[in-house]
Structures are given as structure tokens and as C-alpha cells.
Amino acid sequence: MVKRTIVTMPGDGIGKNVLEEAIRVLDAAGFEADYIEADIGWEFWCKEGNPLPQRTLDLIAEHKIALFGAITSKPKDAAAAELDPELKDKGLVYFSPIVGLRQHFGLDICMRPCHSYTGNPLNFIRRGPNNTVREPEVDVIIFRQNTEGLYGGVEWSNPSDKVYDALMTHPKFVKNFSKTPKEELSVSTRIFTKKATERILRAALEHAKKYGYKSVTVCEKPNVIRETSGMMYKMAQEIQKKDYPEIELWNTNIDAQMMWLTKNPENYGVIVAGNMFGDIVSDGFAGLIGGLGFACSAQFNPDTGVGVFEPTHGSAPKYADYLVSIVNPIAMIESACMMLDFIDENDIAAKIRKAVAEVIAEGKVRTYDMMKMTGRADVVDKGAASMKQMTDAIIEKMK
Numbered sequence: 001m002v003k004r005t006i007v008t009m010p011g012d013g014i015g016k017n018v019l020e021e022a023i024r025v026l027d028a029a030g031f032e033a034d035y036i037e038a039d040i041g042w043e044f045w046c047k048e049g050n051p052l053p054q055r056t057l058d059l060i061a062e063h064k065i066a067l068f069g070a071i072t073s074k075p076k077d078a079a080a081a082e083l084d085p086e087l088k089d090k091g092l093v094y095f096s097p098i099v100g101l102r103q104h105f106g107l108d109i110c111m112r113p114c115h116s117y118t119g120n121p122l123n124f125i126r127r128g129p130n131n132t133v134r135e136p137e138v139d140v141i142i143f144r145q146n147t148e149g150l151y152g153g154v155e156w157s158n159p160s161d162k163v164y165d166a167l168m169t170h171p172k173f174v175k176n177f178s179k180t181p182k183e184e185l186s187v188s189t190r191i192f193t194k195k196a197t198e199r200i201l202r203a204a205l206e207h208a209k210k211y212g213y214k215s216v217t218v219c220e221k222p223n224v225i226r227e228t229s230g231m232m233y234k235m236a237q238e239i240q241k242k243d244y245p246e247i248e249l250w251n252t253n254i255d256a257q258m259m260w261l262t263k264n265p266e267n268y269g270v271i272v273a274g275n276m277f278g279d280i281v282s283d284g285f286a287g288l289i290g291g292l293g294f295a296c297s298a299q300f301n302p303d304t305g306v307g308v309f310e311p312t313h314g315s316a317p318k319y320a321d322y323l324v325s326i327v328n329p330i331a332m333i334e335s336a337c338m339m340l341d342f343i344d345e346n347d348i349a350a351k352i353r354k355a356v357a358e359v360i361a362e363g364k365v366r367t368y369d370m371m372k373m374t375g376r377a378d379v380v381d382k383g384a385a386s387m388k389q390m391t392d393a394i395i396e397k398m399k
């Protein structure tokens with residue numbers, strides 16, 4: 001095995017805790033790597049006025065593969081208030097380093113698998129006839145377009161005359177909004193490009209083909225959002241017909257999909273969506289398999305091979321300073337497995353996933369979230385496993 005260099009970005013709060021655990025598991029599984037720590041997050045916003053320093057971008061550009069914990073972000077005013085006094089009045093504006101990373105490296109493909117582990121007490125269950133209880137197996141993977149759409153950042157409040165004039169060329173704007181004073185308007189655009197739309201659709205279809213999923217569902221709202229959602233669905237139909245005839249193409253509306261989430265989650269396989277709806281639907285499915293302690297993700301640019309792997313949870317500041325961390329490291333460990341898949345270390349990934357599955361199935365070691373406890377420092381005294389105990393159990397299973 002070639003020794004890899006992995007950039008690690010612990011970030012803030014529990015991001016620092018869980019990333020350390022993922023590395024312990026990678027080491028124990030026999031993955032050989034040098035880890036180079038890179039700066040990201042709130043601390044660097046406060047100290048330097050930049051939550052995503054150039055030196056971090058340089059490290060990722062050089063080594064391509066990064067593991068990321070989580071960051072803290074705060075609203076505009078709070079961000080300005082916490083800035084180092086020497087940096088105040090320099091016109092610095094806080095931006096999300098996560099969105100920054102995605103845009104800088106064009107990490108336009110985001111994968112969020114939601115797969116239920118047997119024995120996880122947080123798995124979704126459904127009542128059947130005669131008081132039977134069923135636990136449908138959820139095995140869904142969401143492909144989320146990660147750089148455009150509603151998160152593209154093209155937005156205005158009190159738009160300039162130029163922008164306003166352009167909006168006034170649209171008959172619906174004239175009809176519905178032209179009586180509203182300009183100062184009372186906020187506009188966020190939802191821009192889809194054909195290129196990025198095709199890339200996410202093909203990534204989803206290719207994944208379905210490679211891993212034997214029978215369907216790909218486009219989860220948008222083409223009947224109402226005709227231009228962007230409409231374009232995505234139309235392109236999906238064309239690409240599927242031409243290159244993936246063996247895969248069924250389904251079309252759901254995001255609102256209905258969220259309703260159906262609990263009705264028949266086992267029916268879905270690969271789901272593909274734009275940025276915002278992909279974010280929503282992936283959180284929805286994550287809720288069925290245990291929530292934030294289990295939700296992992298990969299984001300990458302297939303052209304350059306740059307990939308960033310991270311749990312979807314945030315920095316959970318209220319748990320950050322616990323002497324014994326109580327959070328569930330599995331989402332981060334699973335994200336590390338996605339990294340291993342990405343760099344073709346599939347055997348090591350499989351070994352780790354098997355150990356995680358065994359620990360969950362056995363049910364002896366469960367973090368507070370799995371015990372359905374309220375997160376507090378005393379959960380360990382009450383029988384929950386600490387973060388480190390969970391990691392230790394996973395490592396033990398690999399021996």
C-alpha cells in the first residue's frame with residue numbers, strides 16, 4: 001500500500017473530538033497515512049478574519065484528500081462582534097468556509113448515504129396490521145448538487161437599479177412584485193447550469209449501475225419550478241434513456257417525498273437533487289437511520305480528484321468542553337470510510353464498516369443518542385458509552 005498524505009481539518013467544537021477518533025480507527029484498520037492538520041473555522045475567523053486561510057487551500061490543493069470535522073458559524077452580527085479588535089472596521093465579512101471549500105475546489109458532487117444498521121435502536125419503525133412492528137431496511141444514497149442553486153450566493157436585498165430593471169423584464173415580477181418598494185425586496189436566485197446538472201445526474205446514475213440499485217429518483221419540483229427543476233428532470237430523462245436504460249428513473253416532488261419518507265423509505269435507492277432539496281432530503285433520510293450521529297458525507301470534484309469527507313453534523317458547541325466526550329463518532333468514522341472508498345482502499349473501508357455493524361448489532365456499547373438520552377455530562381454514569389468507548393469497541397472488533 002502506498003502511504004497517503006491526508007489533510008485533516010478538525011475545525012471547531014466536537015469536530016476536533018470526532019476527527020481524532022476517525023484517525024484512531026483508520027490506524028487500527030491498517031491504513032497507512034501521514035496526517036497534516038489544516039486550519040479552518042471560527043478560531044481563524046476571530047484571530048485572522050478568515051475562517052478558511054489560504055494555507056489550508058494550498059494544503060488541500062497539494063494533497064487532494066481531506067478529512068473534515070465540523071465548524072461553528074454564527075450570524076453576521078455575532079461574527080463581526082467576535083472579531084479580533086485589531087481587525088474590526090476593516091470591512092471583513094464572515095462567509096461559510098464550507099461553502100467556500102465547495103466553490104473553491106468545485107466539489108460539486110456530494111454523496112450522503114443513509115443506510116440502517118441492524119440493531120440500531122434509532123432505526124425508523126412502522127406499525128403494521130395487528131400491532132405488528134416493522135423495521136424497514138433503509139438503503140438510500142442521496143446525490144446532492146453541491147455548488148449551485150439556492151446556495152450559489154447570488155442574492156440581493158434592496159437590489160441595485162440594474163438588478164431591479166432586469167427583474168422588471170419578467171412579466172410575473174411586474175404582476176406580483178412591482179408594487180413592493182425596492183427597499184423591501186430580498187431576492188435569492190436559484191441558478192442551475194447544464195454542465196453541473198449533467199455531472200450530478202451522471203454521478204447518480206453511474207452509482208446506481210455500479211452498485212446494482214434498480215432506480216434513480218430525481219427529487220425536485222418540476223411542476224412548479226419549471227426552469228431549474230424542469231431542466232434537471234428533462235436532462236435526467238434524456239441521459240437515462242440514452243445511457244442507462246436498465247435503470248428506472250423516478251420523479252418525486254420534494255414536498256411529497258418528505259411525506260412519503262416514512263411511508264415507504266425502503267422503496268428508494270439512489271436519489272438525486274439540486275443543492276437545497278438535496279440538503280433537505282438527505283437530512284430527512286438521515287433521521288430514519290439514527291440522525292446526526294450516523295449521517296456521513298463525501299464531496300468531491302471528479303476531474304481534479306479533490307475530495308473532502310465529513311459528517312453532516314455541526315460542532316455541537318454545548319458538548320465541546322466535556323472532559324469526557326459523549327458524542328457519537330460513527331458519522332465521522334463512516335465519512336472516513338467514504339474517503340477510503342474514494343481512494344480505492346475498499347478492503348479497509350469494508351473492514352471498518354463490518355466492525356461498526358457488529359458493535360451496533362451487539363448493542364452493548366451505545367452512545368447517549370443511541371440510548372435516547374438527553375445529552376448531558378452524566379450520561380456515561382447512566383450507562384451510555386463515551387465517544388472513546390464507542391471507538392474502542394469498534395477497534396476491538398477489528399482485532
Ligand code: NAI
Pocket residue numbers: 018069070071072073074098292293311312313314315316317318326327328329331369375
Ligand atoms: P449540530 O449538528 O452541531 O448539533 C445539533 C445537535 O445534534 C447537538 O446538540 C446534538 O444533540 C446532536 N449531535 C450532533 N452531532 C452529534 C454526534 N456526533 N453525536 C451525538 N449527537 C450529535 O448543529 P447545531 O447545534 O445547529 O449547530 C452548532 C454549530 O455547528 C453552529 O455554529 C452551526 O453553524 C454549525 N454547523 C456546522 C456544520 C458543519 O460544520 N458541517 C453543519 C451544521 C451546523
Ligand code: MG
Pocket residue numbers: 279283312
Ligand atoms: Mg444540512
